[in-house]
Amino acid sequence: MKNIQMNQAQKGFTLIELMIVVAIIGILAAVAIPAYQDYTIRAKVTEAMSIASQAKTAVSEYYVSQGSMPADAAAAGLSATGTDYETAVVDAMTYGRTSADVGVVTVAVEDLGGDTAAGQNFTLTGTGDSTGVEWVCAAGTLASKYLPSNCR
Template identity: 75%
Template structure:
């Protein structure tokens, strides 16, 4: 008499569960980093208006604005969103200004108040912006900032 296989054995099921567990252990942290970077892209869009204002001021006046008000930006505290805690501008020299983006806790090991910096350096024709990690882990910076 022939024996008909009725289903999977316990060992086969355990192997499948182990494979799924290994794949999940690798995929979940990578996906979490991806979602945090996507959230920080919103912070970059908030910063773009400040970059434009500072750049226009520099091109028209020949030096960086003295403060946020001179650049035509709202005072600190006006830029709060789900991702952005605050945005501040500081002048470090006549040709260099820094925009600091303080973020909310957006997941992972990020904490509220961590930040990244956009440093604008003026030349005779334009302002070049460089993005660097302040207190936030550099792996969370958006792709256009790394």
């Protein structure tokens, strides 16, 4: 009888190699998914900021022409009902005057996912002087990590 020698090269991957690859993919997914969710919420908040720009423009124009902040939303040419600005990302937008030179636009957002809830808000505070109105945004009840980078 002939001695048959079986010299075959290993084909494919071993079970442990496959388990290591699956574990690495799981770790990457555990890091990437929350980061992506924060990114999408930040994009929605940025959309809400752009919707609020119409209020900033109206208030700024009023201040430049009248020399003081509008007394209320109607005086600024905005809807007195904050829910008139409701969209997929904005729950409501309101305006209030704190002094003759300071006005505040408050934007409440819808539930944007993650740890946000409907009604959480951020503010845009306009301070007027002889050169116009300067706007500063700040987190209200909305977590500041969701605001655009120029607001943090």
